[in-house]
Amino acid sequence: MKVLLVEDDLPLARGLSQALKRHGFAVDHVARGRDAVNSMGLNPPDLVVLDLGLPDMDGMAVLKKLRHQKAALPVLILTARDALNDKVVALDGGADDYLSKPFEIEELLARLRVLSRRLSTSLSSEIRLDSVTLDQASQKVTVDGEPVALSRREFMLLNALMQNAGRIQTREVLENKLYGWGEEIASNAIEAHISYLRKKLPRGFIQTIRGVGYTISIDQQG
Ligand code: CA
Numbered sequence: 001m002k003v004l005l006v007e008d009d010l011p012l013a014r015g016l017s018q019a020l021k022r023h024g025f026a027v028d029h030v031a032r033g034r035d036a037v038n039s040m041g042l043n044p045p046d047l048v049v050l051d052l053g054l055p056d057m058d059g060m061a062v063l064k065k066l067r068h069q070k071a072a073l074p075v076l077i078l079t080a081r082d083a084l085n086d087k088v089v090a091l092d093g094g095a096d097d098y099l100s101k102p103f104e105i106e107e108l109l110a111r112l113r114v115l116s117r118r119l120s121t122s123l124s125s126e127i128r129l130d131s132v133t134l135d136q137a138s139q140k141v142t143v144d145g146e147p148v149a150l151s152r153r154e155f156m157l158l159n160a161l162m163q164n165a166g167r168i169q170t171r172e173v174l175e176n177k178l179y180g181w182g183e184e185i186a187s188n189a190i191e192a193h194i195s196y197l198r199k200k201l202p203r204g205f206i207q208t209i210r211g212v213g214y215t216i217s218i219d220q221q222g
Pocket of ligand 1: 007008009051052053054
């Protein structure tokens, strides 16, 4: 799950980015509205956290442009405390939710979980394929009911593959889902994570499509 964080308060942005990453989100951070709008083309996020008070553009104008490019994109607005009118305008303008500053990081995470759950096609946060169950809310994975310990990136990778079961995920697509901009990616990073993952999952669960990427078949039985 990739979050685009649009926030010009750099210490706050840094803290939020770190917390979001710890909780399994990939984060792209921009400080200007124009950069947020421009980022929508190549590698669009799944969710946006948008500060309304930006130096170069009004946050509402940014929201409008984001909506224009991707109508279903969930956007959570950050507003200054007590700016009730801002909240109403933001919700009227198509924001999915808002938080007043200052807020607890736990509150932001809870709101984002709600938005990301709404995104997933099923009502449940759980994906089950064969003997493997992945819970997006609790970030827990079990095989035959037994908990499996995964690193943060391993979880994100498995989540991306299971969400898209039956479809091939290229290495580039997976890299984009696991890493934010400017994050150092070793050329064999995805292969390395896949190889660790495979040791923890049933044999043959993740299939390699040689020269293309990886997939999990939707109808594997034993
Ligand atoms: Ca601001």
